Amino acid sequence: MDDRLNVTYLTLDGFVELHKFRYVYFLIMFTVYVLIIVCNSTIVCLIWIHKSLHEPMYVFIAALLINSLLYSTNIYPKLLTDSLSAEATVTYKLCLFQSFVCYSLASSEFLLLAAMAYDRYVSICKPLEYPSIMRRPTVLLLLAVCWLLPVCELAVSAVLYANMKPCSFTLKGIFCNNSIYTVQCVRSLTLAVYGIFMLVNMSLFPFLFILFTYSRILLISYNSSSSRTVRTKATHTCLPHLLVLINYSCFLTYDIIIVRLDLDFTKVIRFIMTLQMILYHPLFNPIIYxxxxxEISKHLKRLMSGVKDFLSMAG
Structure with missing residues (x-):
């Protein structure tokens, strides 16, 4: 703590032998961050440019990828700076802000996956009603709810945290996440109860809703008179969403339950799991979609072919 400026600093003690591998860490994280920006932005631009992709399903995919870009941008610039520093530190208030943005976007991703599941449910189970249900205002309303609801709920938690003083000044992580809960002098019952409320509201309910919609899709697909056509459509459009959901749920389970409970894992295991979450997942979405x-794959192949032709002509 800097008493003169009344600023509290926290040490991020999640890196393994930072002094020894700092340039390796920087190179890996910089490369991955560039790949995250390029891969996610490419798919978003394809959806933006091609009118054939201006459908609710692709709009939600673009929103999901933009969400991944924002999530990564909230974490990577600080990581890159820390990897080249003698010691990774952050002010308590900045740490709270990073944690707030991190979990707002993480919650938004779950809600976006739920909105995508609803879109697929209406498309496959109620095809005749789809144009009247999934209109532009409905899509915009769903997007607004997915991004604004987590911000409003987590703002309450951030205010409660801001009024508390830390007793410990070391976090077992490489960025500010749930581990900030462990530095408080006294564990607040109000915060614990509100945290459970947010977990149920932002993760469990959307997850159960997604399971319900996809179970309904499967039932209707396999009982439909035109089963082969409906089954093919369901497989092509729902499988990527399910893969993303399973992948994301695994990492969220680690982050929320294991980190929050402060289980006694070694520093190396914590570091590897954290890297998996911030390196792997933001690249998984654009690759899967x-x-x-x-439709996205078709336009992506055309783009790659055009780039290849341009490079061959330039060479």
Missing amino acids: GLKMK
């Missing part, structure tokens, strides 16, 4: 969504 780019390869598995037929």
Whole structure:
């Protein structure tokens, strides 16, 4: 703590032998961050440019990828700076802000996946009503709810945290996440109860809703008179969403339950799991949607072919 400026500093003690591998960490994280920006932005631009992709399903995919970009941008610039510093530190208030943005966007991702599941449910189970249900105002309303609801709920938690003083000044992580809960002098019952409320509201309910919609889709797909057509449509459009959901749920389970409970894992295991979450997942989404969504894949192949032709002409 700097008493003169009344600023509290926290040490991020999640890096393994930072002094020894700092340039390796920087190179890996810088490369991955560039890949995250390029891959996610490419799919978003394809959806923006091509009118054939201006459908609710692709709009939600673009929103999901933008969410990944914002999530990564909230974390990577600070990580890159810390990897080249003698010691990774952050002010308590800045740490609270990073944690707030991190979990707002993480909650938004779950809600966006729920909105995508609803879109697929209406498209496959109620195809005749789809144009009247999934209109532009409905899509915009769903997007607004997905991004604004987590911000409003987490703002309450951030205010409660801001009024509390830390007793410990070391976090077992490489960025500010749930581990900030462990530095408080006294564990607040109000914060604990409100945290459970947010977890149920932002994660469990959307997860159960997604399971319900996809179970209904499967039932209707396999009981439909035109079963082969409906089954093919369900597979092509729902499988990528399910893969993303399973992948995201695994990482969220680690982050919320294991980190929050402060289980006694070694520093190396914590570091590897955290890296998996911030390196792997933001790249997983654009790769899955780019390869598995037929329309996006078609435009992506055309783009790659055009780039290849341009490079061959330039060479």
